[in-house]
Amino acid sequence: MTASVEPQHIVIVGAGFAGFETARRLLRHQRTSTEHPIRVTVISPNDFMLYTPLLPDVAGGLLDPRFVAVPLADSLRGAELIAGHVAAVDLSGRTLEVHNRAGAVETVRFDRLVLTPGSVTRLFDIPGLAEHALGLKTTTEALYLRDRLLEQLELAARETDSAIARARRTVVVVGASYAGAELTAQLRALADEVARQRHFDPQEVRFVLLDMADRVMPEVGEKLSDKVLEVLRSRGIDIRLGTTIDRLTNEVAELSDGTTVATHTVAWAAGVSANPLIESLGLPTEKGRLAVRADLSVPDHPDVFAAGDAAAVPDTTKSDRGAITPPTAQHAVRQGKVLARNVLASIGVGTSTDYRHNDLGLVVDLGPRFAVANPVGVHLSGYAAKAVTRAYHLFSLPRGANRMAVAAAYLGDAVYPRPLVSFGLVDKDEASFARSEGIPVSDGR
Ligand SMILES: Cc1cc2nc3c(=O)[nH]c(=O)nc-3n(C[C@H](O)[C@H](O)[C@H](O)COP(=O)(O)OP(=O)(O)OC[C@H]3O[C@@H](n4cnc5c(N)ncnc54)[C@H](O)[C@@H]3O)c2cc1C
Structure with a gap:
């Protein structure tokens, strides 16, 4: 025995x-x-x-x-x-x-x-950043951002003070790497849909995208980076390179280029x-x-x-x-x-090996009808990249039911208007960096 x-x-x-x-x-x-x-x-x-x-x-x-x-x-x-x-x-x-x-x-x-x-x-020691900026690492943060934009556009529609209305219709995103660029493109698409359904000029919603680097999405290479810059600018996004935030309050972002932007929505996607x-x-x-x-x-x-x-x-x-x-x-x-x-x-099963993987490139979805991708070094943009990007995510999602739900949503998006629904289930405190991501944040920030 x-x-x-x-x-x-x-x-x-x-x-x-x-x-x-x-x-x-x-x-x-x-x-x-x-x-x-x-x-x-x-x-x-x-x-x-x-x-x-x-x-x-x-x-x-x-x-x-x-x-x-x-x-x-x-x-x-x-x-x-x-x-x-x-x-x-x-x-x-x-x-x-x-x-x-x-x-x-x-x-x-x-x-x-x-x-x-x-x-x-990754937070920096920028006054007001931890209290007023919003991240994009958790579902709580993503949901809060969606609801926040819809709420601000709703409030702006009823606002009689034009300066306050303009601030409510201004979004600042910090970080023009793939996450920040994708976020800006998706929020722009959401704002455009609100404008279409609520009958106002989409350009009344202003987007400012900042990055300390001298180009957007450097990780996709110069050619695609230039293409992204061109497409985002054609959507009316004010892109300021070599620029970041120096100070943030609930209503104003002071930028390192010496200007100020009145805004109630600042998203921070400047690395991890x-x-x-x-x-x-x-x-x-x-x-x-x-x-x-x-x-x-x-x-x-x-x-x-x-x-x-x-x-x-x-x-x-x-x-x-x-x-x-x-x-x-x-x-x-x-x-x-x-x-x-x-x-x-x-524990005695098989043999150990070293990790070695050649990067296969990135796929970046930039909202309606546009994406960029560089699978195995091939540079793609526009519809071809869009198809590759969506197929890649559907393939990579590790569960069939999730894949089906995402595919159905993409299909619905091609046929129906984007749904404008905010549940308001997440409050600002829950979406804070400290609560949502567990980042220790000092009081002095
Ligand atoms: C908006 C966004 C878009 C991105 N897009 C891409 C992309 O297109 N392509 C790409 O390659 N990468 C992308 N990334 C990067 C990618 O998400 C990360 O590189 C990846 O998630 C890292 O995997 P991980 O397993 O190390 O960590 P994670 O996937 O972050 O998982 C960490 C896990 O640890 C848990 N955890 C944390 N602290 C504790 C604790 N103390 N105790 C127990 N559990 C804990 C978390 O809840 C989570 O379950 C993106 C990231 C973001 C935020």
Whole structure:
């Protein structure tokens, strides 16, 4: 008679692109192998995996938030799911301190730890930013942005003071990388639809897009970047490069070019920084991301692995030895696959490998009838890019029901007007960076 082997407990922190993919792969092993039994636990504050690339579509009222939320209970069958956030990690004691939504604290033990808590919006020490700007990393933030714009346009319609009405009809977006550009394009499309249905000139709604860089979306290359600039400007968007916000109040944005813009809606999409949990570990970091080896293990902690936006993963495709992979979903998913393999290798199943992935390019949806994409180095724009972009997201969404819902919404958008509905379910406090993303924000900001 052989003694039964205790399952190895693998705990994954975070159910985003990297954590979700790691869990999926590990669960396949759990189902098919009896020789090396494992238990897989996923800890995440939400009971869904968020498909962030479609958040601008949620903010623009094109998609319902549930379409971009992939339920964990359905997709990760066999995993133990803990709805909570990890507040502290004891690496030597191999335990995690988990806080659930009711405030209860639970201690979770692990044999192997996978750290994939992602990133949070990168804030700068700009007066008023944390209080008055709105992010785009969570469904709460996306929904609040949508409702905010609809509410401001509604209030402007009844406003007798023309200066206040103009401020309510002005939107400032900071960050002209892909997320900020997509957001601006989607909010513009939403505002255009409001103007069409409520019979006013769409150009009365003013959009100002700012970035410190000297071009929009540098990540798609010069040619496509110029095309994006041209298309966004043709939609009446005031793009100011080499410019950011110096100070923000509830009613005014003071810009670094010395001008002021009266506005009640400022969206901040100026990059990300690693989840605050990483800093609390006290381990070496690079650009705030946890330093890992090319096999995604944490140096001196062979039982701990990390990937995605939270980890500084060496980019072995680059000749520059210090290069790390950029924080994208494309890398996070592929790192999740390697991570699962290497965690299994650490318990004696198969062999470990280094992470290596050549970037496949970006797809960027820029609202009605326009997108840009550079799949495997081929530069596309307009309808061709639109088709590639939408097909890519439908293919990448990891659940059939979500894919169907998104496809139906895209089809509906081609035939029917964009629905103008604001539920007002999210209040400003819930959408704040501190509450929505868990960013520690000092009072003085
Ligand atoms: C608006 C927007 C558009 C984007 N578009 C694209 C795109 O088109 N293409 C692309 O490649 N990338 C895109 N990205 C980037 C992409 O979303 C990230 O690179 C990707 O999500 C990183 O995956 P991750 O698994 O590291 O983190 P995430 O997907 O952010 O997942 C992190 C997980 O950890 C959880 N978590 C956080 N803290 C804790 C804690 N303390 N305890 C437990 N769980 C925790 C979170 O709730 C979440 O479930 C976009 C990002 C945004 C915001």
